[in-house]
Amino acid sequence: xxxxxxxxxxxxxxxxxxxxxxxxxxxxxxxxxxxxxxxxxxxxxxxxxxxxxxxxxxxxxxxxxxxxxxxxxxxxxxxxxxxxxxxxxxxxxxxxxx
Numbered sequence: 001x002x003x004x005x006x007x008x009x010x011x012x013x014x015x016x017x018x019x020x021x022x023x024x025x026x027x028x029x030x031x032x033x034x035x036x037x038x039x040x041x042x043x044x045x046x047x048x049x050x051x052x053x054x055x056x057x058x059x060x061x062x063x064x065x066x067x068x069x070x071x072x073x074x075x076x077x078x079x080x081x082x083x084x085x086x087x088x089x090x091x092x093x094x095x096x097x098x
Contacts, residue, residue: 002094003062005033007055009087016084023077031068033059062093 011017028035037056044050059065068074069091 001061001096003059003065004036004092004094005055005057005059005065005089006092007057007087007089008051009039009053009055009085011053011085013083016080020077020080020084023080024074027068027071027073027077028057030073031059031071032064033057033068058094062091065091 025035034057035055036058037054039053039055042051042054057065059068
């Protein structure tokens with residue numbers, strides 16, 4: 001069953017963000033993840049939240065997503081995370097629709 005990583009991002013430092021983004025993308029691919037949303041235009045239809053940048057990544061499973069998050073490859077991206085961005089990050093189990 002797929003799992004989805006949802007990140008609500010505010011960029012702090014554009015240069016550091018590019019480093020983080022490239023390292024994170026490589027690590028996500030190595031762990032079977034794929035981007036579904038990566039910073040596209042946001043239109044708020046209801047509610048008071050106004051996120052600036054959203055990212056949604058699909059992983060093959062909750063375990064795969066957790067392995068990615070704890071991986072040495074993603075740790076390289078985390079080296080610049082705090083300088084690059086502030087975010088909320090959640091992981092949610094998907095539906096098995098097959």
